C-alpha cells in the first residue's frame with residue numbers, strides 16, 4: 001500500500017517496497033506494483049521520482 005509523507009513541504013506518495021517518492025500517487029502505485037512483481041525497480045517509472053532512497 002502506497003504511503004504518504006511530507007517532503008520539502010509537499011505531500012508525496014511513497015512506494016513502500018523501494019522507498020522512492022512521487023508527486024503523483026499513480027506513479028507510486030505503479031512503482032509499487034512493479035517492485036512487488038519483479039523485485040526491482042522500473043527505470044521508466046523511477047525517472048518520475050522526486051525522492052530517491
Ligand SMILES: [Zn+2]
Pocket residue numbers: 015016017018019020031032035041
Ligand atoms: Zn518501487
